[in-house]
Amino acid sequence: MNFLKKLFWPVFYIFLGTFFTILIYLIVTNLYLFSTNKNITNYEKRLSSLAEKCIPSNDVPVASLLIYNDSIIGEGYNDVSKNNNPSGHAEINAVKNCFDKIGYKKFKALDRNKLYLITTYEPCKMCRGLIEEYDISNVIFGLSKKSRDKLISIKKDFNYYRNLKQTTNPRLQYDLFKRYESFDSIKHPY
Numbered sequence: 001m002n003f004l005k006k007l008f009w010p011v012f013y014i015f016l017g018t019f020f021t022i023l024i025y026l027i028v029t030n031l032y033l034f035s036t037n038k039n040i041t042n043y044e045k046r047l048s049s050l051a052e053k054c055i056p057s058n059d060v061p062v063a064s065l066l067i068y069n070d071s072i073i074g075e076g077y078n079d080v081s082k083n084n085n086p087s088g089h090a091e092i093n094a095v096k097n098c099f100d101k102i103g104y105k106k107f108k109a110l111d112r113n114k115l116y117l118i119t120t121y122e123p124c125k126m127c128r129g130l131i132e133e134y135d136i137s138n139v140i141f142g143l144s145k146k147s148r149d150k151l152i153s154i155k156k157d158f159n160y161y162r163n164l165k166q167t168t169n170p171r172l173q174y175d176l177f178k179r180y181e182s183f184d185s186i187k188h189p190y
Contacts, residue, residue, distance in 0.1 A: 091117060119140070
């Protein structure tokens, strides 16, 4: 009985910490509910026609548009099955299409306040990684993911970091970075 009393508080604090972590995660991932909705009527027809291209290949019908100054500069739709491409999500394809049209350097120079990504379904983690990497801060989506799916995402994150291992030779990547023209060895000393 004494053992159970000693075990109670650590278990309670672990439970409490887990509860608040999940609660905060659910609040943060649903912040969009507190913002004003954005009217995308002008782009709905194009999104719909892009998503229709997914149907013959049995891809999930999701479409995305990259908008700059109210003009479409990139568009994409899911083509994972069609092209056997694991990164063939609509958002990634829209950015790739933009790169093909205007180039990487011009894309990086765009005013981020005038850049929008419109997508028919809330972006997955892979697409969010691309959105964050290329500083696309204005994202508008149609249908949101369910809270259950967002909770499953926490479990996947936990499993990823639990199973992550570092090589015994991180110097390999550092030496490769040094060969890269823009690498700053003072900012990133080994």
